[in-house]
Structures are given as C-alpha cells and as structure tokens.
Amino acid sequence: MTIEDQVSDFYEKTGWQDDSGEYADAQLWEDLRPAAAAYVSACRRKVLDFLPASGERILDAGSGPIQYPEYVEYSAGFAKRVCVDLSQRALDEARDKLGDRGEYVRASLLDLPFPDGHFDAAVSLHTIYHVDRERQEDAVRELLRVLKPGARAVVVYANPDRLAARLMRLARRGRRGSPDAGPIYFFAHPLSWWRRFSDEAAVEIVPWRSLNANESRRLIPDNALGARMFRALLAFENAFPRAATWSGCYPMVVLTKRGRP
Numbered sequence: 613m614t615i616e617d618q619v620s621d622f623y624e625k626t627g628w629q630d631d632s633g634e635y636a637d638a639q640l641w642e643d644l645r646p647a648a649a650a651y652v653s654a655c656r657r658k659v660l661d662f663l664p665a666s667g668e669r670i671l672d673a674g675s676g677p678i679q680y681p682e683y684v685e686y687s688a689g690f691a692k693r694v695c696v697d698l699s700q701r702a703l704d705e706a707r708d709k710l711g712d713r714g715e716y717v718r719a720s721l722l723d724l725p726f727p728d729g730h731f732d733a734a735v736s737l738h739t740i741y742h743v744d745r746e747r748q749e750d751a752v753r754e755l756l757r758v759l760k761p762g763a764r765a766v767v768v769y770a771n772p773d774r775l776a777a778r779l780m781r782l783a784r785r786g787r788r789g790s791p792d793a794g795p796i797y798f799f800a801h802p803l804s805w806w807r808r809f810s811d812e813a814a815v816e817i818v819p820w821r822s823l824n825a826n827e828s829r830r831l832i833p834d835n836a837l838g839a840r841m842f843r844a845l846l847a848f849e850n851a852f853p854r855a856a857t858w859s860g861c862y863p864m865v866v867l868t869k870r871g872r873p
C-alpha cells in the first residue's frame with residue numbers, strides 16, 4: 613500500500629465520518645472545548661491576512677470537507693474554490709457546504725490536473741506533512757506551478773524542531789514503538805527546508821498555532837482561566853511572531869510566486 617493509499621483509506625473510512633456530530637479528524641486533532649473556541653477560530657482566520665480579498669479561482673489542496681466555518685471565508689470573494697482531495701467522501705461533504713461556488717476534483721497533490729498559472733491563490737492546511745517525505749518538495753512545486761506569478765500559497769505545516777517536540781522525542785527514546793504515532797503517515801521537515809523554494813517564490817514563515825490539540829487539552833483548563841490563557845497565547849503570537857514561529861507547533865508558510873502578475 614502506498615502512503616497515498618493509506619491516507620486516502622483512512623479519510624474515506626474513518627477521518628471524515630461524523631457519527632457524533634464532529635468529524636473523527638476533529639476529535640483526534642482539534643481542541644473542541646469551549647475555552648479554546650475563540651483561539652482556534654482566530655488561528656484559522658490568520659490565513660485570511662495573506663489571501664487576496666477576491667479573484668477568479670482559489671485552490672484548496674487537501675481540502676477535506678471544509679470542516680470549519682472559518683475555512684469557508686477563505687474563498688468568500690472568489691468566483692470558484694477548487695477543492696482537491698484524495699478522498700471522495702471529503703469532496704462530497706465539501707460540496708454540501710459550497711455547492712456551485714466550488715469545484716470538486718479527486719486527485720493527488722503530486723499531479724494536479726490544472727494548467728500552469730491557473731489560480732489566483734492557494735491554501736493547503738495540514739496536508740503536505742501527510743505526503744511521503746521524499747515527495748513533499750514535488751507537492752509544493754506543483755502548488756507553485758499552478759499559481760499565477762505574484763500569487764500566494766498559504767501552507768499550514770508542522771515544526772519538528774521546537775523545544776517541546778525535541779523533549780518528547782528524548783522522553784520517547786529507548787521505548788518500543790511510538791506512543792504518539794498517529795493513525796496515518798506524518799513527516800515534517802525542519803523549517804529551514806522551506807528555503808529551497810526561494811528560487812521560485814518569496815518564502816515567509818509566520819506562526820499559525822503554538823500548541824497542538826493534545827498539548828492544549830493537557831496544559832490549559834476548560835474554564836475562564838483557560839480562556840484567559842488562550843488569549844495570552846494569541847497575544848504572544850501576534851506580538852512576537854519570530855519567537856512564536858520557532859517555538860510553535862504549527863507554522864504558516866506563505867509562498868509568493870516570483871514573476872510579474
């Protein structure tokens with residue numbers, strides 16, 4: 613089974629099931645508690661700071677089912693949002709949300725069925741790190757290929773070198789297996805890896821979210837104090853973006869394709 617088969621199989625059979633009103637993906641990887649609500653919403657909306665307000669076509673690479681209301685806002689000013697995913701279930705759910713404001717294409721990020729320079733913008737959240745580590749560069753170059761010159765791709769990725777991740781790796785050393793291994797393939801390159809795209813794009817890395825859901829559920833209580841802690845975290849990310857990028861769990865990589873629009 614290839615990595616793509618494994619990921620697609622997981623999302624088809626499990627990840628995008630919503631028997632209890634929340635997708636299995638969200639139950640695994642999102643902090644769904646009330647105290648976290650304003651924070652996670654503000655993080656999702658950070659993507660908007662890097663997208664044009666309007667345009668013809670925006671690509672959502674690994675769209676999933678457009679699972680949160682803030683995600684719908686990314687394409688509000690665009691004539692079409694083109695959702696690409698390996699999972700048909702994801703695309704069917706996305707269609708329920710966007711209807712004829714979307715197009716739904718079952719395809720791989722490694723082989724996007726669009727001509728060069730087709731899109732005014734692109735987003736890809738939590739997807740590139742599920743691509744085979746040896747093929748992630750190809751996936752990012754595909755994203756850049758289909759963008760118009762001067763257009764942007766916003767990628768939410770993971771930071772494997774932050775202190776907390778290093779400590780977790782140290783603590784795990786010597787134990788058999790990996791207690792944190794998820795149900796699907798995951799690999800994140802160091803943030804310095806993104807410099808290789810400087811030949812094709814201006815590369816900027818900014819904070820998206822400091823803690824993953826496991827960490828925030830463990831460290832921050834679901835009450836008024838917790839809500840204050842989340843507000844402080846957001847204020848830290850806004851005031852000290854460099855420090856928050858290097859210490860945070862999920863960076864946002866903004867690639868602006870070189871060339872004249």
Ligand SMILES: C[S@@+](CC[C@H](N)C(=O)[O-])C[C@H]1O[C@@H](n2cnc3c(N)ncnc32)[C@H](O)[C@@H]1O
Pocket residue numbers: 616619620623637673674675676677678679696697698699702719720721722736737738739742743
């Ligand atoms: C973790 S989910 C993220 C979904 C959505 N972007 C979000 O943030 O909620 C990853 C999605 O990417 C899709 N995916 C993973 N690898 C892919 C690939 N190589 N090509 C196309 N889609 C892929 C999966 O099927 C899944 O729907």
